[in-house]
Amino acid sequence: QKEVEQNSGPLSVPEGAIASLNCTYSDRVSQSFFWYRQYSGKSPELIMSIYSNGDKEDGRFTAQLNKASQYVSLLIRDSQPSDSATYLCAASDDYKLSFGAGTTVTVRA
Amino acid sequence: ETGVTQTPRHLVMGMTNKKSLKCEQHLGHNAMYWYKQSAKKPLELMFVYSLEERVENNSVPSRFSPECPNSSHLFLHLHTLQPEDSALYLCASSQRQGTNTGELFFGEGSRLTVL
Numbered sequence: 001q002k003e004v005e006q007n008s009g010p011l012s013v014p015e016g017a018i019a020s021l022n023c024t025y026s027d028r029v030s031q032s033f034f035w036y037r038q039y040s041g042k043s044p045e046l047i048m049s050i051y052s053n054g055d056k057e058d059g060r061f062t063a064q065l066n067k068a069s070q071y072v073s074l075l076i077r078d079s080q081p082s083d084s085a086t087y088l089c090a091a092s093d094d095y096k097l098s099f100g101a102g103t104t105v106t107v108r109a
Numbered sequence: 110e111t112g113v114t115q116t117p118r119h120l121v122m123g124m125t126n127k128k129s130l131k132c133e134q135h136l137g138h139n140a141m142y143w144y145k146q147s148a149k150k151p152l153e154l155m156f157v158y159s160l161e162e163r164v165e166n167n168s169v170p171s172r173f174s175p176e177c178p179n180s181s182h183l184f185l186h187l188h189t190l191q192p193e194d195s196a197l198y199l200c201a202s203s204q205r206q207g208t209n210t211g212e213l214f215f216g217e218g219s220r221l222t223v224l
Contacts, residue, residue, distance in 0.1 A: 034212070043199055043216060096154075
């Protein structure tokens, strides 16, 4: 059974639109949640972390967490071609970090 | 140098070869990790070292042997690998293992091809 699930995509959005990425996790013990961005041929880079229910905004990125529904999302506002990448969702119980397989986003110019 | 550096970036080896992957972190972190990334699959944790002590060995075959001589260096020794071991091997570090475990800094990876 997968611990962290993401829609693999690809998710194609026009430039300037909002990209919405979803992630669900199965382990109720998970307390911390992370979004990593991975450009093709590069390594993952942490872009957002969220620890409590609600929204967390950082520039054009907003992470949303709902622990009751075991659901995490990432919104990318005003999407740019440079946002084209694979986004990895991860959940941690403060000991073990589990990753999803990633959602590939393509922003069309 | 800054961040996490891995060498070599690309490696091709036969099934009978012995090779090693090297990772070095310049962030002053106390925990280091080896991950395996295969196409369309989640990152797989292989090994975790915290303060130079191995704290995780995620049912990895013995043909993979890690070594952590100090908190800045991590090696992955490879021998008698199988073609299915071909993947991107990522080294990562974090300030300390356990707390904020998800805040990892990754190296650029070593792309391994086993013939």
